[in-house]
Every structure is written in structure tokens, then in C-alpha cells.
Amino acid sequence: MSSPPISELTQRTREIFRLVVEGYLESGQPVGSKTLAQDATVNLSPASIRSVLADLEELGLLAAPHTSAGRMPTESGLRIFVDGMMRVAEPTAQERAQIEKRLAEPGSVEHALEQTSAILSDISGAAGMVLVPTRENRLAQFSLVNLGQGRALAVLVGDDGGIENRVVELGEAVMPSVLEQASNYITARLGGRTLTEAAAAMRAEIAAGKSQLDSASADLVERGLAIWSEDAARRPVLIIRGQANLLDDAAIGDLERVRSLIDDLENKQSVAELLESAREAEATRIFIGSENRLFALSGSSVIASPYRDRDGRVLGVLGVIGPTRLNYARVVPMMDFTARSLGKLIG
The missing domain is CATH 3.30.450.40 (GAF domain)
Structure with a gap:
């Protein structure tokens, strides 16, 4: 049986229904007629309230658990409440x-x-x-900082201002000038691109012989970009x-x-x-x-x-x-x- 629209319920029935739903959502427990009778806005006897509750149950808006004399909303009842009766509480x-x-x-x-x-x-x-989010941030700045012992810290600044750090294993000592050349290349030539776009552009330049990087710097650039590409894929x-x-x-x-x-x-x-x-x-x-x-x-x-x-x-x-x-x-x-x-x- 489909549930009636809230407009078809009497004012008294709507008020009882609202109190049952709000009481259930607050406590997680079925709400009984005695509890409802104590509400100053109801002004009905427990017997009259039980009659209204029975009507709401007949309409498929409330249900009575076997272990309780109280009522709780059905899924249909919750839908009607959420769509037409809920009084939202704005955050303070x-x-x-x-x-x-x-x-x-x-x-x-x-x-x-x-x-x-x-x-x-x-x-x-x-x-x-x-x-x-599925979209990739775009590069704004990139730098490689020597940590010693064959490692460097790759610092990436995105166009959204976000900063992320990753450790790159170099495997061997690298001259500071190589780290600087790789950093400047990425920031100047690949800035404004996503990681995927930057990696593709770099490889295309190297393949076409247009890159001004030496082999050591080119390798560092590719490894620095790859670390984020792999990280993004694992997210x-x-x-x-x-x-x-x-x-x-x-x-x-x-x-x-x-x-x-x-x-x-x-x-x-x-x-x-x-x-x-x-x-x-x-x-x-x-x-x-x-x-x-x-x-x-x-x-x-x-x-x-x-x-x-x-x-x-x-x-x-x-x-x-x-x-x-x-x-x-x-x-x-x-x-x-x-x-x-x-x-x-x-x-």
C-alpha cells in the first residue's frame, strides 16, 4: 500500500506523527502513547493518542515492534517526514x-x-x-632538496596552494647542480600542467631531442614526477x-x-x-x-x-x-x- 501525502493527514495526526518520528530519531527507541500524552502540545488522552497511532500504522507510516507498545516510523514514514516535515537545525x-x-x-x-x-x-x-576528487592538481612549483645518503626530498606545490613532500631514493650521490637543474626545469617548463601532462610533455621533449637536460637531470625529473603519479594511482x-x-x-x-x-x-x-x-x-x-x-x-x-x-x-x-x-x-x-x-x- 502506498503511503498518503502528508497534506492528506489531519493537523492532529501530523503532529502525533511528527512527535513519534522526532522522539524515535532522538532516542532510537519506539515512542508510546504515555510519552506523547506528556507533551504539552498534544492535549489528547492516551486512548485518543493510541487511536491516532493505530491509524498511522494502518497507513503504513508507523510500525509497532513486537517487544514494545510504542511505535517507530517505517521507511515510508521516514521518507514523508524527511521530505515534508523535518525542521533542520543549522550549525551554530x-x-x-x-x-x-x-x-x-x-x-x-x-x-x-x-x-x-x-x-x-x-x-x-x-x-x-x-x-x-578525480581531477589532478596542476603543478605550480617543484623542488628537490638533498637529504644526503643517496636521498632527496621532492617538494611539490600545487596550483591550489597545497604542499606535498615525498622522499626520492637516488641510489647514489647527486651533485647539487643536478637537483637544481631538475627543479628549475619542472617549475619553468611543466608548471600549469597536471602530473600526467607534465610527464608526457617531458618524455616527448627528450624523445625529440629538444630537452636541455643532461641524462642525470632528466632521470631525476622523471623519477620525481613518477613518484606522484604512482601515489595518485594508489589513492x-x-x-x-x-x-x-x-x-x-x-x-x-x-x-x-x-x-x-x-x-x-x-x-x-x-x-x-x-x-x-x-x-x-x-x-x-x-x-x-x-x-x-x-x-x-x-x-x-x-x-x-x-x-x-x-x-x-x-x-x-x-x-x-x-x-x-x-x-x-x-x-x-x-x-x-x-x-x-x-x-x-x-x-
């Missing part, structure tokens, strides 16, 4: 400042993405996910943090569902594809339970929001996954703010 100035401070910590872009995933986990009390498509949050006290009686969810998260490619489906969304998307095939068995919800660069181009997608009792009203605006902050930082 202190919460916004904390998010921006954590994102601004020194480190690579990947570190910022890992921080974002951890922030989302902390916000939601569930698992946070970040779909890594995860998806970063997930906070899986331990899924094993909270409320999950103890529902271990089979949690086990199923954790198994699903192991299939990162499928999870990434789900987040990818939210890439072109204008706003945050919410997938509840069986609405998404991947998490149908675990009965989990996914909240996903794209993050964009300063020009509005989508870089990737943020996500939170957990039980259907996620605090949507809090998580959605916090995720929106985090997505905007991350986009400004790396875009």
Missing part, C-alpha cells in the same frame, strides 16, 4: 568554526579529505565517507572513517543488521557508485533503507552531498551512513556546511 557559529579549523590543519589534500570523513563521522555518530576512491560508531549501545540488539552494513562497506566500489549517483544533485540526497538496493538488507540510511570548487564544478561527494534513526535534521545542514568549506579549501 561555534560548530562552523570548529569544522573550518579542523579542515584548515596543515597537510596534503588527502589529509583534508580524511579529516572531512572524520568530521562527518563525529557529526552523525555514524560512519563518514568522502568520494575522492583510495573512497575514504571511510568511523565504522566503530556503528557498534554503539543501540546496535547491540541488532547485531545482524550492523554486521550486514559493515560487510556492505567493505565493497567500496559499490558504495562509491552510490555516492556518485548524488554527484549532480542540487542539494543533499537521502537514501532510506530499501530505497537503495546496496543497503536494503542492513536497513541503513545514506545522506550524500556533492562538494564543488569555487567555479561550481563538482569535485566529489560527501556521505554519512548509519541506521535509519540518523538525526537527519542535524546532519543534513552540517554536511552542507562541511561540503561548502571543503570545496573552498581544495577547489
Whole structure:
């Protein structure tokens, strides 16, 4: 049976329904008529409340667990609540400042993405996910610093201001002039290109005999660029943090569902594809339970929001996954703010 639109419910029925859903999302427990009767806005007897609850159950919006006299929302009920009744709680100035401070910590872009995933986990009390940007940064500056003992530190500055360091094994002592020549070549000739473009351009110049590098410097340039190309290829498509949050006290009686969810998260490619489906969304998307095939068995919800660069181009997608009792009203605006902050930082 399809659920009715919220507009077809009476004001009294809508209010009881809202209180049940909000109470369940806050506590994770079914809400009973006695609890509802204590709310000053209801002004109904427990018997009248039970009659309304029975009507909502008949409509498929609420369900009564076998072990409880209270009611909890069904997936259909949660969908109606999220789409038409949810009162979002915008992040406070202190919460916004904390998010921006954590994102601004020194480190690579990947570190910022890992921080974002951890922030989302902390916000939601569930698992946070970040779909890594597929675009490559462009080179702004490159330098090789001699560390001695046959090693050099390769320092790459991207056009986004991000700085990353890698150690290059030289295998033998290299003259400072060779390191300087290689550094100057990359910065002057390959600046403004992606790593892939820079490596291809360098090899083309050498093959055509147009490169002014000697063989030692050319080898250093290629190895310096290769280190980042290989590193980028190894980077995860998806970063997930906070899986331990899924094993909270409320999950103890529902271990089979949690086990199923954790198994699903192991299939990162499928999870990434789900987040990818939210890439072109204008706003945050919410997938509840069986609405998404991947998490149908675990009965989990996914909240996903794209993050964009300063020009509005989508870089990737943020996500939170957990039980259907996620605090949507809090998580959605916090995720929106985090997505905007991350986009400004790396875009």
C-alpha cells in the first residue's frame, strides 16, 4: 500500500506523527502513547493518542515492534517526514568554526579529505565517507632538496596552494647542480600542467631531442614526477572513517543488521557508485533503507552531498551512513556546511 501525502493527514495526526518520528530519531527507541500524552502540545488522552497511532500504522507510516507498545516510523514514514516535515537545525557559529579549523590543519589534500570523513563521522555518530576528487592538481612549483645518503626530498606545490613532500631514493650521490637543474626545469617548463601532462610533455621533449637536460637531470625529473603519479594511482576512491560508531549501545540488539552494513562497506566500489549517483544533485540526497538496493538488507540510511570548487564544478561527494534513526535534521545542514568549506579549501 502506498503511503498518503502528508497534506492528506489531519493537523492532529501530523503532529502525533511528527512527535513519534522526532522522539524515535532522538532516542532510537519506539515512542508510546504515555510519552506523547506528556507533551504539552498534544492535549489528547492516551486512548485518543493510541487511536491516532493505530491509524498511522494502518497507513503504513508507523510500525509497532513486537517487544514494545510504542511505535517507530517505517521507511515510508521516514521518507514523508524527511521530505515534508523535518525542521533542520543549522550549525551554530561555534560548530562552523570548529569544522573550518579542523579542515584548515596543515597537510596534503588527502589529509583534508580524511579529516572531512572524520568530521562527518563525529557529526552523525555514524560512519563518514568522502568520494575522492578525480581531477589532478596542476603543478605550480617543484623542488628537490638533498637529504644526503643517496636521498632527496621532492617538494611539490600545487596550483591550489597545497604542499606535498615525498622522499626520492637516488641510489647514489647527486651533485647539487643536478637537483637544481631538475627543479628549475619542472617549475619553468611543466608548471600549469597536471602530473600526467607534465610527464608526457617531458618524455616527448627528450624523445625529440629538444630537452636541455643532461641524462642525470632528466632521470631525476622523471623519477620525481613518477613518484606522484604512482601515489595518485594508489589513492583510495573512497575514504571511510568511523565504522566503530556503528557498534554503539543501540546496535547491540541488532547485531545482524550492523554486521550486514559493515560487510556492505567493505565493497567500496559499490558504495562509491552510490555516492556518485548524488554527484549532480542540487542539494543533499537521502537514501532510506530499501530505497537503495546496496543497503536494503542492513536497513541503513545514506545522506550524500556533492562538494564543488569555487567555479561550481563538482569535485566529489560527501556521505554519512548509519541506521535509519540518523538525526537527519542535524546532519543534513552540517554536511552542507562541511561540503561548502571543503570545496573552498581544495577547489
